[in-house]
Amino acid sequence: MLNSVKGMMLTLASTFQGLKKPVTREYPKTPTPVQPRFMGFPALTWDSDVGEPFCTGCMVCIRNCPTQCMSASMMDNPLQQEGQSHRRKIVDYFEINLNRCILCGICVELCNFDAIVMSHEHEMSTYERNGDRVALPALLEIGQKYQRETKWIPPTVLAKAKKDAEDAAKAAKAAEAEPAGAAQEAD
């Protein structure tokens, strides 16, 4: 009997706490914000410096996809022939079947050209059976939205900047460690 009263008190306390500060969200009206690392559907990125996709259609992601949800082909890059781009090859056709995709992120990890990202897009129900087979233009659109929203910087550029900073720090340390006299001589 006493136990039941105790349990009821706990329930009442939680109820009042919940009324004060609700834990649940009314989902379609107030969507839950996603974390920065959230892995939504994969999308392709756009190199706005040149005005072409990062993707060269090299097929690394396709060979390593556990569910074979992607397909692509490459072509000679017309912009390279005009001398505007350093990419000799460029993606011609790219399709991801988002119904098959398991959002594992292996493609992003293995891409050599920063061309594919896990976007924050996760609501993509459609009315057709094959409505979730997304082709190149739509993928680039999702990718550009992601790039805009997160102020995306290519991971290789970030890694290079980090390495340069580390090297600079190391060099500064080495210069400090040198005897002061040697440094003066150098001046």
Next chain:
Amino acid sequence: MADIQTNLATNSPVNAEPVEMLLNMGPQHPSTHGVFRMVLWVDGEKIVDVEPHIGYLHRGSEKLCEGEQYHQVITLFDRLDYVANFNNELVYCQAVEKLMGLEVPERAEYVRVILCELNRIASHLLYVGTIGLDAGAMTPTMFAFRGRERIQSVFEAVSGARMMHNYFRIGGVKEDLPDNFEQLIAELLPPLREDVEESDRILTFNEIFLTRLKDVGTIGPEEAIDFGFTGPCLRGCGIEYDVRKAHPYSIYDRFDFDIPVGLDGDCWDRHWVRVQEMYESLKIIEQALEQMPGGEVVSSLGRRLIRPPAGEVYMRAENPRGEIGVHLISNGTDRPYRLKVRPPSFCNLSAIRRLLTNSWIADSVVILGSLDIVLGEVDR
């Protein structure tokens, strides 16, 4: 069929001619925790015999593993025990590391342990919620899921996914913890401890709950070992066996924690062991956070193709449900030759016939719930 008839005759509570009735439970029954079907032969309210049917969620994971490269297999292991994903990833990664003789960076080991223990708490909280439902209490489910949600937000911040993380790698983890991880975990732990305490307080010693679970589904220690029980189900019978202590893997020998042990081996003891384990996991997390060094977390292999030498290896680890084992045979190529999983849920479930026979229909749900099975792992 003949032994059912004799069973009916001997176990009938009344001396009248026993009436046999077949009762189908599942696969769409909400209390079977997935797609599990039991055919119950009942005599009145008493269960005379049980025939479990498994395989509704069979995806052929073990065979699929043979067709995937070593780094892709991690995604399949995520989907075995889908409420304790990190623990599954850990045992597979460790099996390949053992085969290759690979050293894991110190920091990566700590990251793995913290995430695994958090996942153990999340899994046990889900159990507390569902056993409450099975015993007829709706409220603990809401409380338990609130706590689990907190943990999953941290998982999302760390790995990018709430459930299918694909975060551990062979020889390390995918990337370092996010910059704000210290703040996240500092905000997580105090309310989480409260959640654990609350779920403990509201359920464990509740009168109705005690009556429903005490002396129900009792199994002795010898029998439990014969059935291959592991994890909380075995410890509920009074046997102090935990892979983390008996055969320490990863860095579990560096932490100070106890193994909670039950007395009678009934449903309530199994429940009590799980609740106590959550406190022990919190202890481990706090110690790991204190000891965690800095440094590299990414594998020394980099992005090279993983080709372990030919040979075979067996690796085991303590999952929230018991001992998971991975028997990996490699023939030197980039794909496993054979990968056998010893799932804890499957072995624990094998005792369902012994536990349910001669119990009441009303107790069948609680007994099944106290075994805490995950059908993704039972059927594979």
